[in-house]
Amino acid sequence: MIRIVQETGSTNADLAARLAGGEYLPEGEWLVADRQVAGKGRLGRVWNDGAGNFMGSTVIRPAAGDPSPATLALMTGLAVYEALVGFLPRQSDLRLKWPNDLLLNDAKVAGILLEAANGVVIAGIGVNLHSAPDIPGRKVVALSDLGVEIGRDGFAQALTVSFDLELQRWRTAGLAPLLRRWQSAAHPLGTRLTVLPPGEEALEGRFAGLSQEGNLLLALDDGSQRTIHAGDVMLASAPH
Numbered sequence: 747m748i749r750i751v752q753e754t755g756s757t758n759a760d761l762a763a764r765l766a767g768g769e770y771l772p773e774g775e776w777l778v779a780d781r782q783v784a785g786k787g788r789l790g791r792v793w794n795d796g797a798g799n800f801m802g803s804t805v806i807r808p809a810a811g812d813p814s815p816a817t818l819a820l821m822t823g824l825a826v827y828e829a830l831v832g833f834l835p836r837q838s839d840l841r842l843k844w845p846n847d848l849l850l851n852d853a854k855v856a857g858i859l860l861e862a863a864n865g866v867v868i869a870g871i872g873v874n875l876h877s878a879p880d881i882p883g884r885k886v887v888a889l890s891d892l893g894v895e896i897g898r899d900g901f902a903q904a905l906t907v908s909f910d911l912e913l914q915r916w917r918t919a920g921l922a923p924l925l926r927r928w929q930s931a932a933h934p935l936g937t938r939l940t941v942l943p944p945g946e947e948a949l950e951g952r953f954a955g956l957s958q959e960g961n962l963l964l965a966l967d968d969g970s971q972r973t974i975h976a977g978d979v980m981l982a983s984a985p986h
């Protein structure tokens with residue numbers, strides 16, 4: 747079920763407040779806002795307004811036997827990818843970037859913020875259908891910049907379907923097929939990346955795929971390989 751509100755601070759914060767108030771939110775329930783005035787991005791960034799864009803949140807209820815919740819970033823990224831790619835004239839323009847960014851011609855077109863709250867995971871998704879929220883130092887793009895006009899409600903329908911499907915696949919088929927599909931929707935192996943692991947200097951290297959747990963493998967120029975569990979990742983060619 748999709749509930750739409752005209753204006754709110756943040757759809758993630760709204761779901762967190764409802765959970766904190768003792769409300770039971772089932773999987774499959776979405777809160778979508780026409781406008782957000784205090785939208786939250788990753789790493790404490792702001793995710794501004796974006797009228798005409800998709801801004802919505804839902805919950806995932808991790809259960810016994812599920813894969814690690816850390817892999818929900820990849821699952822959610824793939825769900826957004828699947829929802830969006832069908833609207834594009836050229837599928838190859840859209841790429842996933844670890845852990846859960848979507849790039850259109852190397853510019854950020856969507857963002858995902860996963861937050862743990864009251865034993866569930868809130869998945870917040872913002873997609874630049876109509877305009878691109880400014881993110882200092884990042885190349886950003888909206889689908890309408892490329893002449894691709896996607897209505898918010900049509901996209902919301904596509905996303906709820908793909909999210910549901912990917913969540914069930916994540917639960918039942920395990921990680922291996924998810925990782926394979928994620929990697930084939932990502933930038934190619936060998937792509938130069940800059941990685942900022944928390945509390946460390948920036949690392950430069952080449953994308954060497956995903957570990958069996960879904961971590962990022964980075965081939966460093968000295969021939970060694972680093973497994974990245976967390977951090978900000980940028981295409982090395984993009985400004986940052």
Ligand code: BTN
Pocket residue numbers: 755756757758759782784785786787788789791793800801802803856857858859870871872
């Ligand atoms: C990012 O920084 O890449 C993540 C952006 C996530 C934005 C979405 S919009 C809907 C949901 N509510 C929020 O406050 N943030 C997420």
